[in-house]
Amino acid sequence: MKVLLVYAHPEPASFNGAMKDQIIQTLTRTGHEVTLSDLYAMNWQAAAGPDDFTFRANREVLRLQTEQAHAWRTRTFAPDLAQEVDRLDAADLVIFQFPLWWWSIPAILKGYIDRVFAYGFAYGQGASLSGKKALCCLTTGGPASSFESDTRGTVLHMLRPVHAGVFDFCKMDVLPPFVAYGAARLDDTERKEVLIRMDQYLSQIADTPSLKFD
Numbered sequence: 001m002k003v004l005l006v007y008a009h010p011e012p013a014s015f016n017g018a019m020k021d022q023i024i025q026t027l028t029r030t031g032h033e034v035t036l037s038d039l040y041a042m043n044w045q046a047a048a049g050p051d052d053f054t055f056r057a058n059r060e061v062l063r064l065q066t067e068q069a070h071a072w073r074t075r076t077f078a079p080d081l082a083q084e085v086d087r088l089d090a091a092d093l094v095i096f097q098f099p100l101w102w103w104s105i106p107a108i109l110k111g112y113i114d115r116v117f118a119y120g121f122a123y124g125q126g127a128s129l130s131g132k133k134a135l136c137c138l139t140t141g142g143p144a145s146s147f148e149s150d151t152r153g154t155v156l157h158m159l160r161p162v163h164a165g166v167f168d169f170c171k172m173d174v175l176p177p178f179v180a181y182g183a184a185r186l187d188d189t190e191r192k193e194v195l196i197r198m199d200q201y202l203s204q205i206a207d208t209p210s211l212k213f214d
């Protein structure tokens, strides 16, 4: 598979950085082709706005979805955005690697979705990302036990806006997330075990059944 790895952590020596390296190592070893979008290293512009387009359909009033559809049709996205749209268009599997921040994804990654999952390309007007798979790999600060309550919320609850609101909405197949709970509290041996577990999970990724949304 062609894999697009979208990585959102500001520190290369972080555990997220180690998980990103593990993804590249495992998927390359098992015959997949990985393209890395390292958002902080790229100095990714998170806020969607008028600079997303090199040629506007309407220069008077900015209607983001209209301009996104126009830019996709006429290939007039700004260069940084055009590169990521092309990468997503070419991918069979997209992986988001990130730390859980405020029960959600980091803002830089949300901005990636706002800009790259563009109207007319990813959804709307008969568009979809159908046939592509999507996977979230993440770390949490809290231990697994703090994500077991149905009232406070499990990781699946917290990922619902991305899983259901973005991936499933764009008709992608959503794979079960890989979660490294309490990453900063683990000792070195436990962290190594997480990377081994991740290697095993990713080795089977082509055959992993997707989640169902109704």
Ligand SMILES: Cc1cc2nc3c(=O)[nH]c(=O)nc-3n(C[C@H](O)[C@H](O)[C@H](O)COP(=O)(O)OP(=O)(O)OC[C@H]3O[C@@H](n4cnc5c(N)ncnc54)[C@H](O)[C@@H]3O)c2cc1C
Pocket: 009, 011, 013, 014, 015, 016, 017, 018, 099, 100, 101, 102, 103, 104, 139, 140, 141, 142, 183, 184, 188, 191, 192
């Ligand atoms: C704004 C903000 C909001 C947050 N909100 C939440 C929240 O809502 N819920 C929650 O649970 N947590 C939350 N957190 C905590 C956050 O999720 C954790 O700090 C994060 O997931 C830990 O991952 P990391 O990669 O940043 O860890 P790091 O602290 O970078 O890494 C942990 C340890 O792993 C070590 N390491 C690096 N590479 C390797 C390797 N190859 N092998 C072994 N060890 C290695 C590092 O040296 C470090 O000691 C929040 C944090 C912030 C900043």
